[in-house]
Amino acid sequence: MNFTLTRLPKSEAEITVTLPFAEFEPYLARAAALVSEEITIEGFRKGKAPYEIVKNRVGEHAIYERAGELAVRKTYPNVLRELAAGNQLPASTHPIGRPQIEITKLAPGNELMYRAKTALLPAVTLPDVPEIARRIRAGRQAQTVEEKEVQAALHWLQESRARLITVERPAQTGDRVEVDFEIRHEGVKIAEGDSRNHPLIIGQNKFIPGFEEALIGMKTGDRKEFTLPTPENWHEKSFAGKTLAISAQMRLVQERRMPELNDEFAKGIGNFPSRSTLDASTREDLQTEKNEKETQRIRSLMIAQIAKDALIEVPDLLIEAEVDKMTEELRRGIADLGMKWEDYLVHIKKSPEELGREWRPEAERRVSVALTLREIAAGEHIEPSEEEVRERENRILGQFRTAHQAEKAIAPAELREYTKGVLRNEKVFEYLENIK
Numbered sequence: 001m002n003f004t005l006t007r008l009p010k011s012e013a014e015i016t017v018t019l020p021f022a023e024f025e026p027y028l029a030r031a032a033a034l035v036s037e038e039i040t041i042e043g044f045r046k047g048k049a050p051y052e053i054v055k056n057r058v059g060e061h062a063i064y065e066r067a068g069e070l071a072v073r074k075t076y077p078n079v080l081r082e083l084a085a086g087n088q089l090p091a092s093t094h095p096i097g098r099p100q101i102e103i104t105k106l107a108p109g110n111e112l113m114y115r116a117k118t119a120l121l122p123a124v125t126l127p128d129v130p131e132i133a134r135r136i137r138a139g140r141q142a143q144t145v146e147e148k149e150v151q152a153a154l155h156w157l158q159e160s161r162a163r164l165i166t167v168e169r170p171a172q173t174g175d176r177v178e179v180d181f182e183i184r185h186e187g188v189k190i191a192e193g194d195s196r197n198h199p200l201i202i203g204q205n206k207f208i209p210g211f212e213e214a215l216i217g218m219k220t221g222d223r224k225e226f227t228l229p230t231p232e233n234w235h236e237k238s239f240a241g242k243t244l245a246i247s248a249q250m251r252l253v254q255e256r257r258m259p260e261l262n263d264e265f266a267k268g269i270g271n272f273p274s275r276s277t278l279d280a281s282t283r284e285d286l287q288t289e290k291n292e293k294e295t296q297r298i299r300s301l302m303i304a305q306i307a308k309d310a311l312i313e314v315p316d317l318l319i320e321a322e323v324d325k326m327t328e329e330l331r332r333g334i335a336d337l338g339m340k341w342e343d344y345l346v347h348i349k350k351s352p353e354e355l356g357r358e359w360r361p362e363a364e365r366r367v368s369v370a371l372t373l374r375e376i377a378a379g380e381h382i383e384p385s386e387e388e389v390r391e392r393e394n395r396i397l398g399q400f401r402t403a404h405q406a407e408k409a410i411a412p413a414e415l416r417e418y419t420k421g422v423l424r425n426e427k428v429f430e431y432l433e434n435i436k
Contacts, residue, residue: 001020002017005083005089011119011315012118012120012316015083016115016116017079024071027070028063029051030067030070032049032063035058041057068103068106077413094121095121098414101115102116124311124312127310129432132309133302133432136298140298143290150279153286162256162258163256164257167255171215174201176200177254178252179251181198181246182194183246185245209228211246214226214228218253220251222250224250225247229244261275265278299432306372319364323356326363373425376432380428380431382424383427384423389416393415
């Protein structure tokens with residue numbers, strides 16, 4: 001394996017790697033085996049079909065592409081280690097973040113060539129960290145739990161265990177109902193403006209203001225048409241302050257019968273011998289939650305101020321990677337809501353490039369915070385132990401059903417770097433919280 005390093009402006013570098021065919025060839029067999037695990041080939045168990053059979057089924061190019069990916073994942077960490085050993089990439093400027101990989105040569109019987117553009121750890125000049133930490137910690141607010149908060153939590157427990165009894169009477173406040181509805185504006189049905197057997201609880205006010213109240217008095221099978229004005233601050237801006245025409249049909253009315261808050265209820269919740277112990281445990285949980293939120297608030301303020309006052313030349317590659325990460329987080333959130341990413345972009349009237357430009361300042365801030373945390377850790381010699389890293393890695397890997405799934409999801413070197421980073425940051429925050 002041969003490689004060359006070219007340094008670029010703004011703490012970035014480009015590494016060109018050449019893997020002779022003799023060294024690349026073993027990855028072809030591994031790639032063919034992986035491909036054969038993912039498809040059904042008559043007469044062979046998954047993962048056991050010969051190379052030529054797999055090639056005839058999916059094409060040699062598909063095998064080479066998978067082999068290229070495997071070779072890059074395996075050889076790139078080795079390249080970094082050799083560069084570090086030769087002092088071409090010393091610890092003070094070692095690569096960080098995910099590199100941009102481009103395979104530049106991939107053909108049967110030929111060497112594999114790829115190019116990796118990576119960010120290098122930039123110089124970070126920290127401000128007076130202890131002074132900032134002490135000043136912001138002085139603003140920590142004592143947290144108390146009010147009785148109404150305890151009762152609200154207990155009421156939620158009651159509601160979560162309510163019995164549902166189907167009734168034939170008119171719907172009233174507190175009932176769970178299912179309703180078909182259609183919403184129109186000026187005769188045109190609005191986007192996502194209809195639903196069937198839509199469940200809701202009258203009185204929780206989780207829909208258009210006035211909608212739930214309009215259902216009061218309706219029995220199963222009843223139909224009703226009415227209009228509702230939407231608030232000026234309605235989340236759907238195109239209909240804010242407009243009057244909507246709604247048709248609705250009641251499909252189901254259920255009375256919710258709540259259990260009584262007593263010793264028997266407490267015993268059914270968990271290991272609580274009495275109602276008083278349930279109350280005490282609920283108060284303690286709320287107190288812990290509030291304390292943790294305040295801790296996170298102070299931590300965020302401390303590191304944000306330290307990063308803001310630090311002098312850092314943030315590599316563009318890291319900013320772009322963070323923008324990509326933010327985009328992917330939003331895409332997953334949109335998918336969880338049952339929407340298509342393309343439809344969402346049309347709805348907000350923005351392109352991915354426009355979103356990226358808008359997010360760039362926040363992405364740079366996030367990267368600055370990460371680099372600041374790393375610099376504090378280096379200066380204070382804060383590092384998780386091997387045992388801590390291994391234990392956390394095992395917890396992460398335990399989320400996958402099989403080792404093969406884990407291998408497809410994350411490379412071992414990436415998992416180790418991620419795990420060390422998370423643990424290191426936790427220890428840095430503990431350090432900031434305990435500076436005298």
